[in-house]
Amino acid sequence: MSTIRRQSILSSAIIYLGFALGFLNTYLFTRQGGFTQSEYGLYGTFMAVANIMNAFANLGMQAYIYKFFPYYEDNLKPRENDMLALALLNSLFGFILVVLSGIIFQDLVVRKYSASSPDFVKYYRWVFPFGFGLTFYSLLEAYAWQLKKSVLTNFLRDMLWRFFITVLSSLFLFRVIPSFDVYIKVFSFTYILLAIVLLILLLRTGHVHLTLRISRVTKKFYRKIILLCTFIWSGGLIQNISSVFDLIVIAAVIPQGLAFAGIFSLALNIASLIQAPQRGIVAASISALSRAWKDKDLEKIRRIYQRSSINQLIFATGIFVLIWINFMDGVKNFHLQPAYEQAKPVFFFLGLWRIVDMGTGVNSQIIGTSTYWRFEFVTGLVLLAITIPLDYILAKKLGVVGPAIATLTSYSIYNLIRYFFLLQKFNMQPFNYKTGLTLFLAFAGYLLSTLLFNTIHGFFAMGIRSLFFVLFFGGGTLLFRLSPDVIPVWNTLKKKLVIPYLRSRK
Numbered sequence: 001m002s003t004i005r006r007q008s009i010l011s012s013a014i015i016y017l018g019f020a021l022g023f024l025n026t027y028l029f030t031r032q033g034g035f036t037q038s039e040y041g042l043y044g045t046f047m048a049v050a051n052i053m054n055a056f057a058n059l060g061m062q063a064y065i066y067k068f069f070p071y072y073e074d075n076l077k078p079r080e081n082d083m084l085a086l087a088l089l090n091s092l093f094g095f096i097l098v099v100l101s102g103i104i105f106q107d108l109v110v111r112k113y114s115a116s117s118p119d120f121v122k123y124y125r126w127v128f129p130f131g132f133g134l135t136f137y138s139l140l141e142a143y144a145w146q147l148k149k150s151v152l153t154n155f156l157r158d159m160l161w162r163f164f165i166t167v168l169s170s171l172f173l174f175r176v177i178p179s180f181d182v183y184i185k186v187f188s189f190t191y192i193l194l195a196i197v198l199l200i201l202l203l204r205t206g207h208v209h210l211t212l213r214i215s216r217v218t219k220k221f222y223r224k225i226i227l228l229c230t231f232i233w234s235g236g237l238i239q240n241i242s243s244v245f246d247l248i249v250i251a252a253v254i255p256q257g258l259a260f261a262g263i264f265s266l267a268l269n270i271a272s273l274i275q276a277p278q279r280g281i282v283a284a285s286i287s288a289l290s291r292a293w294k295d296k297d298l299e300k301i302r303r304i305y306q307r308s309s310i311n312q313l314i315f316a317t318g319i320f321v322l323i324w325i326n327f328m329d330g331v332k333n334f335h336l337q338p339a340y341e342q343a344k345p346v347f348f349f350l351g352l353w354r355i356v357d358m359g360t361g362v363n364s365q366i367i368g369t370s371t372y373w374r375f376e377f378v379t380g381l382v383l384l385a386i387t388i389p390l391d392y393i394l395a396k397k398l399g400v401v402g403p404a405i406a407t408l409t410s411y412s413i414y415n416l417i418r419y420f421f422l423l424q425k426f427n428m429q430p431f432n433y434k435t436g437l438t439l440f441l442a443f444a445g446y447l448l449s450t451l452l453f454n455t456i457h458g459f460f461a462m463g464i465r466s467l468f469f470v471l472f473f474g475g476g477t478l479l480f481r482l483s484p485d486v487i488p489v490w491n492t493l494k495k496k497l498v499i500p501y502l503r504s505r506k
Contacts, residue, residue: 038117
């Protein structure tokens with residue numbers, strides 16, 4: 001577990017530094033006198049559509065890498081390993097199909113979006129290079145995780161890519177980039193650049209080779225590979241559509257759709273702060289889970305499941321409360337456009353969704369790397385069947401907050417199904433009394449912070465509220481030893497920070 005803990009902490013630290021850049025980018029997008037709400041909404045819509053393109057084009061290759069990498073690694077020399085080359089070629093074929101589908105259905109897109117989101121129609125073709133780059137970066141990232149290079153991939157995606165956006169947005173605001181037309185076209189190639197950087201770094205390690213000679217492992221397992229990819233791709237596609245359908249619905253059915261998509265994007269980006277540790281934990285645990293299933297080490301899987309749940313829940317509830325108690329002061333103090341105050345109730349439901357999703361641990365990765373990976377497809381169908389009609393109905397009735405409620409509802413049901421599946425099949429469940437204690441501490445910290453400091457405003461108020469909550473919640477986490485990983489991390493921090501300080505005082 002120490003390897004997973006170390007990689008999770010390093011990845012989480014990088015991700016949070018990246019989110020600091022992301023906060024800066026969000027500020028650049030939403031501050032008064034900068035981008036319009038519709039321009040920010042187009043940025044968010046590009047991200048949503050590119051994720052769907054990735055889900056279609058990857059053809060299950062990420063699941064193929066997660067599940068079969070140990071077999072290739074144990075039985076082949078690096079130069080004989082054809083896994084990455086096969087994955088890249090299959091995804092290239094998948095993306096060609098995506099481009100052809102985009103051309104065929106272009107008239108439908110024009111009809112659906114021309115009234116509410118005309119800028120999306122205008123820049124429709126530019127989303128394809130963006131989707132292409134995201135697809136191939138995600139594939140290379142999955143392979144790098146198996147090589148235990150999650151820190152590198154998190155640095156590239158969460159820091160370097162966001163740095164690209166910071167530079168690009170700053171150049172636009174200072175009119176070095178003369179128009180938003182030029183901005184969005186340059187933006188569409190950023191993930192291609194990131195994928196090229198990652199591929200070069202992987203090739204330079206000497207552990208990655210691109211060979212088209214079919215290996216004996218591929219010949220032995222190809223029927224199982226095809227079956228796995230078919231089911232996981234279908235389930236992943238459904239889940240991916242479900243996760244971004246809210247933004248697409250907002251842009252399509254609400255009048256001034258891109259403007260409201262901008263409000264939703266702000267809430268979604270802020271809520272993604274809660275999710276930051278999840279990427280680090282997933283990236284660090286996926287290789288260990290694949291190996292544990294191969295070795296039939298159920299006890300190790302159970303430990304990963306339980307620790308991922310409590311660690312993520314502590315982070316998620318803590319960050320959610322910190323953002324919630326400071327939301328309105330943040331909008332006003334940073335001089336965001338007043339319309340973005342409407343993002344607060346949207347963030348509330350999206351934040352609860354993140355807490356539910358993270359609090360249930362790495363259930364998706366456990367199922368996806370097991371022999372029951374077909375269940376991915378089944379639960380994906382359930383998620384899609386709930387999400388699409390609920391998103392559409394609530395968007396029509398409640399406006400921009402409707403899809404956020406739909407997301408919380410659908411993903412709560414989705415995770416509940418997975419919880420009972422793992423409980424029934426393997427007698428695994430991630431919760432204990434510390435789960436309830438974590439939620440109680442977070443709620444008590446929220447109440448106390450609000451009651452004590454709700455009458456003051458400004459940056460000082462944000463600082464004092466945040467400091468009080470961190471001391472209360474963090475102190476309770478250490479006092480009650482809510483996670484077995486908390487004390488080792490705390491002791492390491494004391495050694496790194498306190499001892500050098502004492503030495504400097506001598």
